[in-house]
Every structure is written in C-alpha cells, then in structure tokens.
Amino acid sequence: MSDDIVLKVENLRTHFHTKTGIVKAVDGIDFELRRGETLGVVGESGSGKSMTAWSILGMVPKPAGRIETGRILYHGEDLLQKTDDEMRKIRGSGICMVMQDPLTSLNPVLTIKKQLTETLELEFKEKKESLLQRAIALLSSVNIPAPETRVTSYPHEMSGGMRQRVVGAISISRSPDVLIADEPTTSLDVTIQLQYLKLLKDIQEETGVGIIFITHDFGIVAKMCDRVAVMYAGHIIEQAEVTELFDNPLHPYTKALLRSVPDLDDDVEMLPTIEGQPPDLANTPSGCVFRDRCPDPSDDCRDGNVEMGLIEVSPGHWVDQCCINCG
Amino acid sequence: MATIDFEPIKLSYTQRVLKWIKEYNPPWIPIIILSSLLFFGLFANFVTGDPMANDLKARQIAPFTDIHHILGTDMLGKDMTSRLIFGCRSVLLVTAPSIIVAIFIGTAIGLIAGYTGRITDTILMRITDATLGFPSILVAMLLVTFVGTGYIGVIIAVTATTWARFARMIRGEVLSVRERDFVTLAVILGVSPFMIMWRHLFPNVINTLMVMISLMIGQVVLLEASLSFLGLGMSPGEPAWGIMVAEGRQQLLTTWWVSLLPGILITLVVMAFNFFGDWLRDYLDPRMRRSR
Numbered sequence: 001m002s003d004d005i006v007l008k009v010e011n012l013r014t015h016f017h018t019k020t021g022i023v024k025a026v027d028g029i030d031f032e033l034r035r036g037e038t039l040g041v042v043g044e045s046g047s048g049k050s051m052t053a054w055s056i057l058g059m060v061p062k063p064a065g066r067i068e069t070g071r072i073l074y075h076g077e078d079l080l081q082k083t084d085d086e087m088r089k090i091r092g093s094g095i096c097m098v099m100q101d102p103l104t105s106l107n108p109v110l111t112i113k114k115q116l117t118e119t120l121e122l123e124f125k126e127k128k129e130s131l132l133q134r135a136i137a138l139l140s141s142v143n144i145p146a147p148e149t150r151v152t153s154y155p156h157e158m159s160g161g162m163r164q165r166v167v168g169a170i171s172i173s174r175s176p177d178v179l180i181a182d183e184p185t186t187s188l189d190v191t192i193q194l195q196y197l198k199l200l201k202d203i204q205e206e207t208g209v210g211i212i213f214i215t216h217d218f219g220i221v222a223k224m225c226d227r228v229a230v231m232y233a234g235h236i237i238e239q240a241e242v243t244e245l246f247d248n249p250l251h252p253y254t255k256a257l258l259r260s261v262p263d264l265d266d267d268v269e270m271l272p273t274i275e276g277q278p279p280d281l282a283n284t285p286s287g288c289v290f291r292d293r294c295p296d297p298s299d300d301c302r303d304g305n306v307e308m309g310l311i312e313v314s315p316g317h318w319v320d321q322c323c324i325n326c327g
Numbered sequence: 328m329a330t331i332d333f334e335p336i337k338l339s340y341t342q343r344v345l346k347w348i349k350e351y352n353p354p355w356i357p358i359i360i361l362s363s364l365l366f367f368g369l370f371a372n373f374v375t376g377d378p379m380a381n382d383l384k385a386r387q388i389a390p391f392t393d394i395h396h397i398l399g400t401d402m403l404g405k406d407m408t409s410r411l412i413f414g415c416r417s418v419l420l421v422t423a424p425s426i427i428v429a430i431f432i433g434t435a436i437g438l439i440a441g442y443t444g445r446i447t448d449t450i451l452m453r454i455t456d457a458t459l460g461f462p463s464i465l466v467a468m469l470l471v472t473f474v475g476t477g478y479i480g481v482i483i484a485v486t487a488t489t490w491a492r493f494a495r496m497i498r499g500e501v502l503s504v505r506e507r508d509f510v511t512l513a514v515i516l517g518v519s520p521f522m523i524m525w526r527h528l529f530p531n532v533i534n535t536l537m538v539m540i541s542l543m544i545g546q547v548v549l550l551e552a553s554l555s556f557l558g559l560g561m562s563p564g565e566p567a568w569g570i571m572v573a574e575g576r577q578q579l580l581t582t583w584w585v586s587l588l589p590g591i592l593i594t595l596v597v598m599a600f601n602f603f604g605d606w607l608r609d610y611l612d613p614r615m616r617r618s619r
Contacts, residue, residue, distance in 0.1 A: 088517045099511065104509065107531070109611075118518065170512070
C-alpha cells in the first residue's frame, strides 16, 4: 500500500513575513496522495488551499513567503531539499498544475502547436514532425475536434472550454503522476464544467495520475474525489473518504459547510451560514483556530488550552482532536 | 463524430504571394523608401560618381539649375546627388549596425533584469540608469577618444549610449508580462528561464520594441551627425547625411539645399521606419492580424 503513495506532505508550514507580522498561510498540514486517487481540498478563500499547491511545486512567492518546516515527499524524496534546477526537472514531468483561468493560461502570441511542442520537447528528444504528431494526439485525447487544423490556431480563436482543454492537454503532456487542479472549472459554465471533470476522470483512468483537486464546490467533490481534506485557516481540520465525510461529518466547520449547500428536496427559506469571520492569519490565537466561530466550544477550547492536531476516529477518518469534545 | 475531409486548395507560389499581400496589405511607400535606401547603399559606386570630387569652379549651384549637378553642389563644389546617394551607404554602415547591436544588448538586459528580478535586476538597472544619466554626447565623446574615430568608433559610441533606453523600456514591459498566467504555467511545466524569456516574454514585448526602434533611428542619425560635427565621428567632408546637415548650417541663408536635402532624406527614412514599424507591430500581433 505504501508503495502507492506518490506524494506525502508532512507538517508543512508556509509562512509569509510581512510588515504587519507573520502570516501563517499554511500552518502544519499532513496528507498523502496515492496513485490514481483524487484528493479533494475544500475550504473558503484564504484557507491556504492554493498556497499548499504552490508549496508542493516549490513556487512560493519569494522573498516574503517561506516554507518554515515540514517535508514534501515525492516518491520518498524530499522536495524541499532540492535545488531550483532539480525542482524544474520535477515540475511538469512529475508534478503539474492546472490553473483557474483558461483564458489567460495560454500565450496569446503563440499557436497551440508551439505551446504544446515546447513542453513535449522537454520530455521527448525527437524531431519536430513527430512532436507535432504527439501534439495532435494529445489534442484529440482531450476531445478537441479536428485537432490537425486546430493545432495551428491561436488561443483567441478558441472558446473558453476549448482553451481549458488545451491547458489540460499541456498539463498532462509530460505525463506527470501528480496533477494539482486549482479550481479548474470556476470560470467555465456548468455544461462545460461537467465535460471537463469527465475529461479529468478519463485522463486519470488512463494514466493513473494522482489528482489534488482544490475547490470550494461540494458538488464537484462528491462527483470527483475519493478522499476529502477540509482546510480552515491554514490547517486541515478533517480528512476522510468522500462518503464518510458526507454521511458522518465530525468537525463543526465541516457540518456547517455541508449544511450550507442548497438541497433541491428541502424547502428552506434561508441557507444556514457560519457566524463570524475566519481569524486573521497574521496573528492567529493559540489553540483551536475555529473556537470563535464554534457553536458549542468546550471550556478548555474557549480558553485556548487545546492544541490542534488530527486524530483518527475511525479508519481513514481524521478530525481535529479539539472538536471531538465540542458541538 | 464524423469528420469531413476538405481537399486543401493548392495555390501556386505567385497566388500565395498575392493572397498574402491582399490579406496583410503591407505599406508600399515605406517599403519603397527603405528598399531604395538598401539599393543605393549597396550599389552607390555603380549608380553615381565620386562624392568627394570637388570642383571649385562649380560651387554652390542651386538644385535643378545645372544639368551636370541636378541637385546642385555644396560650398566646395561637390556634387549633391552623389553625396546623398553615398549617404545611404553610411546609414547602412553606421546607423544600422549600431542600432541593431543596441537593440540586441538592450533587449537581452531588459529581459534578464525584468524576469530574474531582485539583485540581478537592481545591479543591471543601476548600470542602465547610470548610462542614461550621462549626457549621451559626452559618453560618446569619451568612448570615441578611447577607441578612435571612424566607423567602428562611432558604432561603439552610439551603441553604448542607446542600449540603455531599450533596456529600461523592455524591462518595464517584462515586469507586467511575467505576472501573467501563461508565464506561471510555463514555470509549472518546467520550462527553463531562457526559454521562458525567449518564447513567452520576448514575443509579448516586440510591439513596444518596434515603436522604440522607429523612435530611436532618428535620434541615432542625429547623434552620429553631432559626433561628426564635433570631429569625432566620420571625418568631415565624408558623405553622411548628418555631416551634410551640419556642414550646411553655417550658410543656411545662401546655400540652404546643402542642409535641407539630407534633412528631408533623414525625415523620409525615419518616417518610413515609423510606418513600417506600425504595420509590423500589427502584423506580429495575431489578434490584430486576423481581425482585419
């Protein structure tokens, strides 16, 4: 089983040193990703989802951002010990990422052909002609109609959905075994979203790539993911198999999030919301980060005496230890 | 899904050229001016006589008054026509090389400084600022004193004083382009910094570069003229448009054509570059190209 683990993140802390103080964007998270598995990372804006992704890729904005502690093991090798050159070789061929906006992820002045062969060239030392054939094959694998003619178009000549699929094709062109998808469907309309998610699934079945799916849409999580990690203020507060998390959420934050998803069968006037605001990441209080918004915190928790940390309540279901005692 | 195969229409070479011309509508007048500059520069010695031969008996002949000297003669009786035509050659020999070298150095430094950022950026930009801070003519004079007068000296001096403008401009553009998503995507894909600069940043700053080039050509011609005027460039009396403008200045009221004619030519060439640069900028931008 452990051989299957392609990526293992241990106690990762990514902090930003700013004038107003140290912003703890990611503050001690652990998770692992297996071959062919999809891990959903859910959380509101600013909970550290994207920064986790950038940390894995070794692209934390410098000089303010810094990875303070932790290990990111990719096939057992710690990525944080790698030099820039070594990281560049891993990026793209080992770990890759799809970004949010398909409209800006492609270079407006280069044809699709040039942008695809540019990355293919890094992987396969071949002649231009065979690279072009590979590019066409890639485009047809992401369901671009008439790829032989499309390959010579410029990005602005394609629709948003098509561009997103081209970006998908570029991302898998070097057949990475970890693909981070950072809200890849937010800027697409619903029908295209579905197509794109199906495409990702197909790619995964074919190549066995492990996907880290960053989103805040529980519908997508239910459809796409095998396991889910819920992030809040730089911490993972609950992690479980998808069905387990939906059926049996333990953390009050997860419960509240699931309650706030509209349900077509229920006739409710107002969706429940979570009172209050997430804490200021520049000076997070000691103890549980969620205690100010917790509906029923224990006395110890309210006083800030409880340390955060995940414990396994049932096989594969991890939850923050503090909140077992709370509402 | 059923795909329909279209038989591609085969066009002959001439047809393709005509189609291209129809589609992109190149600017004819600037192209004619620039190609005649090239032609006369290359074949000056076949087209016309010796530009240095002076005939003191035929001094200061006004244009269109003498059949032997159609464009007149200067104060020493040198034929204006052949001097103007040989002037094309000095544009090719001095202006073109110096501006090309300046573009190359300036763009490279601008790209490196803008993309790498931090300490490299600081060092390169302070050097650039220092170069811009000195009056260019002073730097040029200093350099010419070191490397000596003549073609090579002028080329080095002009390059040394113009690259900084390109570097500053390109760096500014790169700063905005490098924040765009496709650059981030290239980094994610493991593309090397050199390839990012060459494939992703450079094509996106060409527009600015084109505008800069057409603006700088005029300045370079004038800088060369000033150097020659100070006796530091090509030796006085040689057929270069800048020198001719400078020579004619003292007698502007009597022999106005000595300054005016090369002046007109400089204007024409600079404007031709301007218009051609405009067209090239649109042509190189695929969005502008297809929407025509």
